Amino acid sequence: MKSKTSRYIFCLCVLLPIVALYAFLRFVPIGSTFYLSFHRWNLIDRFKPFVGFGNYAKLFHSPEFLTALKNTTIFTLGTVPLTFGIALALAVMLKSKAVSRYAPFYQFVYFLPVVTSMVPVAVVWKWIYDPRYGILNYVLSIFGAQPKAWLMDPDTALPAIMVMSIWKVVGYYMVILLVGLNAIPKEYYEAAAIDGASGWRQFTSITLPLLKPIILFVIVISTINAYNVFTQVYVMTVGSQGAPGSVLRVLVYDIYENAFRFYKMGYASAEAVVLFLIVAALTALEFGLARER
Amino acid sequence: MMRFKALILNFVLISGGILMVLPFFWMLSTSFKPTEEILSWPPKLLPGRWTLEHYKGLFEWPFERFFLNSLLVATLSTISILITSSLAGFVFAKHRFVGRNVIFFLFLATAMVPFQCFMVPFYITLVKLHLVNTYLGIVLPMLVMSYGIFFMRQNISSIPDDLLDAARIDGCSELGIYLRVILPLSRPAMSALGIFAFMNAWGSFIWPLVITNTRDKFVLEVGLAMFQHRFFIDYGSTTAGATVAVLPVLLVFLVLRRNLIEGITLTGLKG
Helix, strand or coil, rough: HHHHHHHHHHHHHHHHHHHHHHHHHHHHHHHHHHHHEECCCCCCCCCEEEEHHHHHHHHHHCCCHHHHHHHHHHHHHHHHHHHHHHHHHHHHHHHHCCHHHHHHHHHHHHHHHHHHHHHHHHHHHHCCCCCCHHHHHHHHCCCCCCCCCCCCCCCHHHHHHHHHHHHEEEHHHHHHHHHHHHHHHHHHHHHHHHCCCCCHHHHHHHHHHHHHHHHHHHHHHHHHHHHCCCCCHHHEEEECCCCCCCCCCCCHHHHHHHHHCCCCCHHHHHHHHHHHHHHHHHHHHHHHHHHHH | HHHHHHHHHHHHHHHHHHHHHHHHHHHHHHCHHHHHHCCCCCCCCCCCCCHHHHHHHHCCCHHHHHHHHHHHHHHHHHHHHHHHHHHHHHHHHCCCCHHHHHHHHHHHHCCCCCCHHHHHHHHHHHHCCCCCCCCCHHHHHHCCCHHHHHHHHHHHCCCCCCHHHHHHHHCCCHHHHHHHHHHHHHHHHHHHHHHHHHHHHCCHHHHHHHHHCCHHHHHHHHHHHHHCCCCCCCCHHHHHHHHHHHHHHHHHHHHHHHHHHHHHHHHHHCC
């Protein structure tokens, strides 16, 4: 009996500080975001007037927010399927007997951009995309293309950043998918081969269904990350000193600007709530789709 | 047929691999070129004359300070995450009490909310507590990690209960079991989580950007971004700065290779 009490005391002593930390670092801020989103506040005023859904109404009339929403959605719709497709193709290639001997080497190489942090990599890609001396324009000029100011033109800035973002993360998802592929028992393929199933048939009937939980994981995580894109956009397209604003507005940038440059705390919180709802809805949708099939 | 297939596959994989490495190569090469070579057309693959001038300029900014700040923040975050995750993981995996599953679920649920979604109120709290532009302010959000708790719970669950009971019969307290049984047995999981947590903290950007406002508190990521905004056409300096920021991570990666790949992907996978 005594030992049971001492176990309870241990649990209490361990969990209490951690719960307190969670309350301070997660629960309260998450709750306050919803609370603030219904108020107007500039960080200095003593009063926070309640404005109901006023901030939300303003959001959907703000051209900046709508542009940010559009850009972020295009970014997500473009990068998530492409990243997944490339990563899966790479993983399947690495799994093939013909190259599996060199697989550790390839994994290492494709993982280089994953381990490096985003800011230095974004700085380097900005240089690659440079309108006058960038190596990309040089390579394209060999094929007779006109030089382009990739990151300064809103039309090309988004695709340019998408390419760089796919480059950065594809190795991560490749390794995850490879772990999933390795977990599929060999016997399934041997049985299918005896039954005369072609390689493509084996892929669609064995690999894809058995890989489904991993695929779901990859799609969900990459969607969440894509909707939260910020760092590379901030480094590569935000105007330099004295020129506020961004060529390419994304949701988190809009939150950042409204909260920490204009001190519209309530408005920025409403944006954050919308971002959260989008991410939650997409995650639910992806889980729903995975269950159906 | 087999050899033909191997040839094609290796060709595709090597081409992709070159694309992966090329930006790093270009970064290194540019950072050692004198400015007039950087701005020459057509660009040359390697510097004609190697120079360290761009690296010397970094110390004035001061990059060594950013580096130490990053190291401090990432280390503190990693230690805290390792302690809280293993303790909470132990309690959730091996103890039964009222409300256990509710608390565990609440912890996990916060992982669904990206940090960007609640940083505004958190910033306001830190303003009230006068923690803006302090090291404590930078690390605070990175002290706990829900994935970490989940990951450690999964790993500790696989330790047999008999082992813990035997220790209890021998008179071991719960804290003693944590220190002498749980921790030694979950060393691989802890090192994987530690690598993951460190990389996360090292690469964090938006929060340090928001919470710091003087150079002496900048972490490497923020320092480099600010440097880049100031000297955005001075590519020699910006690529030298990027090299300094990337090189330590690449060196660690070279040494740890497999462990690191496993650490990052497995932690993510089980989360």
